[in-house]
Amino acid sequence: MQSLRADVVVVGLGAFGSAALWRLAARGVDVVGIERQGIGHPFGSSHGSTRLFRVACMEHPGLTPIAQKSLQLWTELGERTGEVYVRQTGSLNVGAPDSHPVSGARRAAAEAGASTAELSHDELTSRFPQYHVAGEDVAVWDPGAGICYAEPTVRAHVAEAQRLGATVFPHTMVTTIDLSSGSVTVRTPTIDIQAEQVVVCAGAWLGKLVPGLPLSPRRTPLFWFQPKDLASDAFRLENFPSFIWEFPDGRGLWGHGSDEDFGVKVGLDGAKRSRDFDPDELDRYIHPREDIAELAAAIASSFPDLDPEPVKVIPCMVTDSPDGQFLVGRRDERLVIAGGDSGHGFKHCAGIGELLAQLTTKEAPYTDASFVDPMRY
Ligand SMILES: Cc1cc2nc3c(=O)[nH]c(=O)nc-3n(C[C@H](O)[C@H](O)[C@H](O)COP(=O)(O)OP(=O)(O)OC[C@H]3O[C@@H](n4cnc5c(N)ncnc54)[C@H](O)[C@@H]3O)c2cc1C
Incomplete structure (x- = not known):
């Protein structure tokens, strides 16, 4: 020893x-x-490969300075190593005006000074035709956001x-x-x-x-998709930046467009997932019905130009408080x-x-x- x-x-x-x-x-x-x-x-x-990077954090305005510190430190590290750790393409918080993504991003803008811009329903659907938006959803644009490389x-x-x-x-x-x-x-x-x-x-x-x-591990796989038209660049990151979108039933989608050789990443918030398990016993198999069907249905109705069958799925977990x-x-x-x-x-x-x-x-x-x-x- x-x-x-x-x-x-x-x-x-x-x-x-x-x-x-x-x-x-x-x-x-x-x-x-x-x-x-x-x-x-x-x-x-x-x-x-990636995670969403947001500055106007809907979860708490106190997170904005922490994201900004990450950005500063990663920028300095990247200047030394020659690597890029964050790609800032902006991001959309989409939903009804009183939804969590929209109201939370507005709160971060008001209380933490995060810079944001409002997109009306018409501006959202004309600038981002990939979105098949029912109802009157609007968006908050977070220009400092993008993706980071995990x-x-x-x-x-x-x-x-x-x-x-x-x-x-x-x-x-x-x-x-x-x-x-x-x-x-x-x-x-x-x-x-x-x-x-x-x-x-x-x-x-x-x-x-x-x-x-009081911690609770939750099984949360990562999913990647492809456009139906493989020649289309509508779902490349620069045209389809990162987003969080809340539906009227409280569930929602999040993700971002393809970057380099990675696919289009989309996940479902509010999906039924196993939790409170021993992390050493995490179920690492992917189950077509339980893991994929609900997300595929949400993609089919929300992004009809994406193929709802994932091209890649890998197991992961988060730990909730x-x-x-x-x-x-x-x-x-x-x-x-x-x-x-x-x-x-x-x-x-x-x-x-x-x-x-x-x-x-x-x-x-x-x-x-x-x-x-x-x-x-
Ligand atoms: C599907 C999915 C999507 C996500 N999307 C986003 C996103 O878009 N944006 C975002 O900001 N975040 C996102 N997250 C969350 C983010 O990935 C996590 O918050 C973050 O990775 C947590 O890091 P951690 O250090 O707490 O845990 P981990 O990275 O798991 O680190 C814990 C480490 O401790 C080690 N360890 C455990 N026990 C021991 C021991 N006894 N001895 C030694 N080592 C030990 C483990 O091996 C592990 O390496 C997502 C997470 C998932 C799963």
Whole structure:
């Protein structure tokens, strides 16, 4: 058994943990990252090619500064590495004027200063004829939005952290986080690490490592589609930017057009999905009836020029909290956590990594993150 000492250990190097590792290493902190799988693996919540990036965040206006911090940090990282981590093509929040996407984006604009533009029903349907909009739906245009790149970003965070001096143990499972002495001991089958603090970002497994959190893993596959007319460029990203669309029955679609060689990504909000399972037991099979039929029907009626049969489906999961907000903050003098992504965390991960680094090093946070404080539970 190997033993090590460090200032901080980060457990779990998915979206949140890889960003925390990077931002701690950027401050010269002696930091060790431990990941049960390989870096950028497909068994948690951060795999697949892309995620939606939004600035006028309907979920809470306090998220706007966090998305903006991610954008700033990824832009700086991209200038160093020559890679692009966010592509800003704008995005549409579509629905009835009082729907969550429309009213939430308006609230982010009013309270957090996110820049937005309103599209009437006629403007929406004439500028975006791909939408088959029943009723009088309108849209809020979020010009700073677009897509971000999931797996490459996680790998880039970890590579940058290592370049800045972080030590990383992939394929190493944390079995115990022992807070019983004056420091913290993080135990794995092959190495024990003693540290001043631990930052636990274990995604769907967070509740297993830190008991007492009200977290609920939910199975949520990722789907890709193709236009019926393969020669058409109507569903390319520049013509069909990212969107969230709420239907009158409360369900809704989200997605974005094809980028480079990726297909058109579309998912269904409000679909019946299994939840509260042990993430080690996630059903990784795709079931045509349960997983695809409801989404295919919604696509057939909403985007009639898309082939409703998916060309690719991969399993994934999100971890819900009761209020749909993250749990980011301190649980104990030596224990900081980030989780409860509730299906909208990727765009915020670099900004959350920065908050975690500031918390751990006792710097003032760059924004008020009290709405995600885990002590609210
Ligand atoms: C279908 C789908 C669509 C989504 N769409 C969007 C979107 O459009 N925009 C957006 O912003 N977000 C979106 N999200 C949400 C986003 O992907 C998540 O918020 C984010 O990936 C969560 O990251 P995480 O770090 O919490 O979890 P993960 O990335 O799963 O990281 C947790 C890590 O901890 C590791 N781990 C667990 N237990 C241990 C242990 N004992 N020892 C060591 N390591 C351990 C795991 O292996 C894993 O790597 C979507 C998610 C899904 C599933």
